[in-house]
Ligand SMILES: Nc1ncnc2c1ncn2[C@@H]1O[C@H](COP(=O)(O)OP(=O)(O)O)[C@@H](O)[C@H]1O
């Protein structure tokens with residue numbers, strides 16, 4: 001089994017991360033790779049971008065029959081469902097089907113699987129592990145969750161290991177240990193009198209059964225952590241040419257470096273390029289060519305060309321600046337589309353500007 005390539009789309013919310021992940025998925029599929037796009041963003045944008053009515057926790061095929069796709073290429077998409085992923089993992093990792101069913105029915109499990117802080121990221125790790133080991137994909141693209149600290153997602157696999165393999169859970173899942181001192185026994189008797197034997201039994205059972213699966217969760221976390229830090233993984237930072245986005249990009253690069261992660265490249269979305277067609281092709285002359293109207297039209301065209309080229313110059317400078325900040329990494333640029341997003345044919349307009357279909361605008365291969 002060869003390890004699939006893992007491409008992680010990072011960036012703050014609203015820059016076009018989900019759209020870029022969808023377009024990248026399409027680009028790899030068109031180039032002949034068996035590709036899957038996983039979104040961890042609870043918003044339904046990935047389905048919208050691919051023109052699908054809905055997505056769920058299992059990879060769903062995307063119909064590419066309207067496009068010309070290299071042999072072998074396919075695209076699947078899925079949206080992380082935290083609870084379903086937790087339940088499936090429990091079924092896979094429990095020592096027996098009976099133990100799994102008991103844990104799934106336990107009321108403390110139900111609370112933990114829906115309300116545990118960080119559960120979304122933990123289950124993203126688990127889902128990624130499933131995709132990495134499925135032996136069905138050449139390329140896995142992840143639309144990382146929008147979070148205050150973009151780097152949080154990459155810390156989750158280690159947190160999973162710490163949580164499930166750490167001293168707290170070990171102590172709790174190991175009955176007898178921790179209940180030995182006289183003070184602890186008195187405390188326990190007091191808790192028992194407050195909540196009753198049923199509750200205590202449920203809690204004890206929760207920790208006992210969780211103990212059976214926690215080793216598996218920790219092992220998966222360790223495997224994903226290794227994959228994220230290996231050569232099979234590339235980080236792409238999706239951003240825009242605005243100053244605020246660039247400031248965010250710079251702090252992301254710093255945080256990633258501190259975690260031993262290196263940036264593979266940038267995708268600058270909504271990138272304006274210099275006008276390469278005569279503007280009168282875009283804005284036909286008015287039919288009525290009376291002198292004042294004609295004059296207004298030609299002045300407006302000249303202004304628009306000047307304005308647009310000034311923006312294009314700023315965007316190009318921003319792209320250069322970003323690439324240099326990250327050590328000359330490649331930069332791909334996506335145009336601002338005025339229509340067409342919401343179907344694979346529309347999305348192809350963006351896919352055609354991305355790897356592996358197109359070399360970067362700037363960078364080593366340009
Ligand atoms: N290059 C583009 N041209 C036109 N619209 C875009 C482009 N990129 C993104 N959008 C639109 O912007 C909105 C936000 O994009 P999305 O990919 O959901 O951002 P994010 O995932 O970063 O929050 C969506 O409505 C999407 O269709």
Ligand SMILES: [Mg+2]
Nearest residue numbers: 017018041045
């Ligand atoms: Mg998104």
